[in-house]
Amino acid sequence: MIQIQEEHPLFKSLRRLELEDNWDTDKAFPLYLFPKLQELKLQGWRNLERLDVGSSGVTSPLSRLNILFCPKFVSISQTLLFPFLTELELYQCPKFASIPTFTLFPSLTVLRLGHCPELEWPEEEEEEEEEGIGGGFPSGLKMLQISNCPKLLASHNKWNLHTLTSLGQLDIRDEDGNIVDLEGSMDESEKGGMT
Numbered sequence: 149m150i151q152i153q154e155e156h157p158l159f160k161s162l163r164r165l166e167l168e169d170n171w172d173t174d175k176a177f178p179l180y181l182f183p184k185l186q187e188l189k190l191q192g193w194r195n196l197e198r199l200d201v202g203s204s205g206v207t208s209p210l211s212r213l214n215i216l217f218c219p220k221f222v223s224i225s226q227t228l229l230f231p232f233l234t235e236l237e238l239y240q241c242p243k244f245a246s247i248p249t250f251t252l253f254p255s256l257t258v259l260r261l262g263h264c265p266e267l268e269w270p271e272e273e274e275e276e277e278e279e280g281i282g283g284g285f286p287s288g289l290k291m292l293q294i295s296n297c298p299k300l301l302a303s304h305n306k307w308n309l310h311t312l313t314s315l316g317q318l319d320i321r322d323e324d325g326n327i328v329d330l331e332g333s334m335d336e337s338e339k340g341g342m343t
Contacts, residue, residue, distance in 0.1 A: 159181045208229065213233060213235070246271075261297050262293070262296060293319040
């Protein structure tokens with residue numbers, strides 16, 4: 149059993165952390181205790197609901213964030229910025245309902261979302277699109293994988309895939325694991341070199 153509730157000198161210099169199968173944890177992972185953490189993988193945390201950013205600072209040095217098999221995980225902080233995050237993976241988080249906005253992740257190049265049936269398109273992205281200031285996934289995205297996220301898939305016409313000029317891998321699957329063909333809704337310039 150792992151419980152991380154108070155500061156430890158090691159936490160201040162730790163750059164990579166992988167924790168698996170924590171069945172008796174608090175509802176929040178104290179991200180603020182790891183000021184230099186660049187890679188974080190949390191897998192199999194039964195009670196994890198969110199990342200706790202504390203009251204100090206709103207910028208995370210994370211470059212990679214993987215949250216896997218966390219059945220109660222519901223959200224990523226709306227106040228925390230991830231300017232260096234290049235990879236985000238959320239898998240088997242059935243209660244995860246929203247990413248507040250993709251503007252929190254300006255450096256994102258890899259996005260994998262799987263088996264998050266409640267995940268919906270961020271409302272803020274819809275507002276930006278309506279105001280004519282973009283909206284959509286981060287422009288530097290190179291890999292986009294989405295599987296069994298039916299609510300997110302239902303809004304695929306809002307994704308603005310044509311703006312993703314660096315996108316090299318696109319893999320979208322429905323609840324049954326079948327590949328979803330979004331190319332019918334994209335013109336030739338949008339398809340580019342996607343595989």
